[in-house]
Amino acid sequence: MEWIENGDLAFLKERKVEAKEEARLSVRTIIERVKKEGDAALHFYTKQFDGVTLDQLKVSAAAVEAACAHVPDEVKAAIKLSAKNIRAFHEKQMPASWMENTEDGVTLGQQVTALDSVGVYVPGGTACYPSSVLMGAIPALVAGVTRVVLISPPQKNGQIAAGVLAAAQEIGLTEIYQVGGAQAIAALAYGTETIRPVDKIVGPGNLYVMLAKKEVFGDVAIDSLAGPSEIAVIADESANPAWVAADLLSQAEHDRLSMPVLVTPSQVFAEKVEEEVEKQLRDLPRKAIAGSAIKSVGKIIRTADLDESVAIVNQIAPEHLELAVADPDALLPKIRHAGAIFLGMYSSEPVGDYVAGPNHIIPTNGSARYASPLGVESFLKRSSVIRYSADALREVGAAIAAFARYEGLEGHARAVEQRLKGEAKHD
Known part of the structure; x- marks a missing residue:
């Protein structure tokens, strides 16, 4: 995995997969x-x-x-x-x-x-x-x-x-x-x-x-133009290195372009996770795929503290984010951009993939900055409903006509004024 210790996130520019x-x-x-x-x-x-x-x-x-x-x-x-x-x-x-x-x-x-x-x-x-x-x-x-x-x-x-x-x-x-x-x-x-x-x-x-x-x-x-899977893990020394490594590999095995990222202020913990990743790769059935992702796309980002870790993750806007820290609830309000957020040591990403209930079709490639997981609202549409009485229209008719004429839309103005003439009533 590539180590990043200066906050340089230039790799994000290369995250999007461009088709030939x-x-x-x-x-x-x-x-x-x-x-x-x-x-x-x-x-x-x-x-x-x-x-x-x-x-x-x-x-x-x-x-x-x-x-x-x-x-x-x-x-x-x-x-x-x-x-x-x-x-x-x-x-x-x-x-x-x-x-x-x-x-x-x-x-x-x-x-x-x-x-x-x-x-x-x-x-x-x-x-x-x-x-x-x-x-x-x-x-x-x-x-x-x-x-x-x-x-x-x-x-x-x-x-x-x-x-x-x-x-x-x-x-x-x-x-x-x-x-x-x-x-x-x-x-x-x-x-x-x-x-x-x-x-x-x-x-x-x-x-x-x-x-x-x-x-x-x-x-x-x-729904979206989905890219390779992503996972970011913010971890401190209270986390289990073997568990974090397993979670990084759980996404790396999806695709050679999947992006596993560890963000931590602890040098010692990061080294332990890196050792565990190499150890667990040895007997992983999809080790060729996972190993390629770990080597070519995987990142270990060392930060000054957890606040910087959060700032880094908000720039990454990952598909999946695990808060493997002693107090995940303290970090949660600070997370602005992530598709799915997993709190605590036992909330492994595969829990969300299969049985928790939230959707696992989640924005990738940084689109969590503006997009949401698939949900009920993805299959609904909203129609505005408007009804005005004659009296209500008289109250605002002149304003509508003035607005319309200012925009050069005389037909709009006349459509309202026809009704204000009072030639017919259809209340």
């Missing part, structure tokens, strides 16, 4: 072909990229049932627990519509409504992420979205991973398609003969999925 023009052009080609050829393009690209020839794009209820039979009972129990906690947490986020009436005949309010349809993309192919199904779909269901579509690439056996289908079954998803990559994003955005388009696409994916989401944004809403 070749990749962008490839994604645009895929999207255009899906728009023109529909299902045929999906079958073509699934064969080309996944090495799978599909009989059909939609996953049948019988196939879901058969796949779920292969999921171990302890995993099904974990999925059920996770789904319960995620739903309970997100139900607390649900905002209410409101309406306010004044004595002079004005009604103002806000009507909250859910999106009609959402597509949840779940990565797959060589991996299995049932947690991504739960995190992407449950907030949409809580919000009241009536059509939640699951789409995920098939494995080499020609089927979506059984664990993904088990998570879908647990929360009642029935519209499931076995398509991945940029072609899946295009299908969700523009539709094909089999797949109807959706209003919003959420969920993580590889570089090509991210580029495809970027291309279709505007024609359809998206």
Whole structure:
């Protein structure tokens, strides 16, 4: 891991992963072909990229049932627990519509409504992420979205991973398609003969999925343009070096570009963590990936004190932040920019990934400065409600007309003045 002791955060400028023009052009080609050829393009690209020839794009209820039979009972129990906690947490986020009436005949309010349809993309192919199904779909269901579509690439056996289908079954998803990559994003955005388009696409994916989401944004809403995973740990000497090292590795194993960062005022503690990282890497199944991330992206930032540690972290704006200090509650009010904040020694980041309840689809690449984790509000929209009586309009009509004419919009002024003439009443 690279040591930084002078507060130099120049590495943040290199954090964003820039795609080569070749990749962008490839994604645009895929999207255009899906728009023109529909299902045929999906079958073509699934064969080309996944090495799978599909009989059909939609996953049948019988196939879901058969796949779920292969999921171990302890995993099904974990999925059920996770789904319960995620739903309970997100139900607390649900905002209410409101309406306010004044004595002079004005009604103002806000009507909250859910999106009609959402597509949840779940990565797959060589991996299995049932947690991504739960995190992407449950907030949409809580919000009241009536059509939640699951789409995920098939494995080499020609089927979506059984664990993904088990998570879908647990929360009642029935519209499931076995398509991945940029072609899946295009299908969700523009539709094909089999797949109807959706209003919003959420969920993580590889570089090509991210580029495809970027291309279709505007024609359809998206959650974010997610980058590699990040974790920052503020720690003092009260923390356990082995535990902190394990948490850094928990994110490093995601991707070679994942960014694990330790921020501490203690030289001795930092050295112990670095030793533990090397020790624990030896028998980590994904040690090649984690080791690459630790070596090329990992940082140890030594600070003068915990206040400087907080200042550094607020500049990093990490996806995940652990406060592994003696008094995490004292630091919490000072944290301004972090996607998810884990307090205390036992709040390991994987707790948030799986069972705590808050969403694990969290802003990356410093976007926690202005963005929030996926939540119920991500699937809602607000409509302003306005009603004026004749008397209320007379009170403000002249001001409206003056404002409109000052902006050069005579038609706006006349629209109000027509009503002020009193030629007809429609109260």
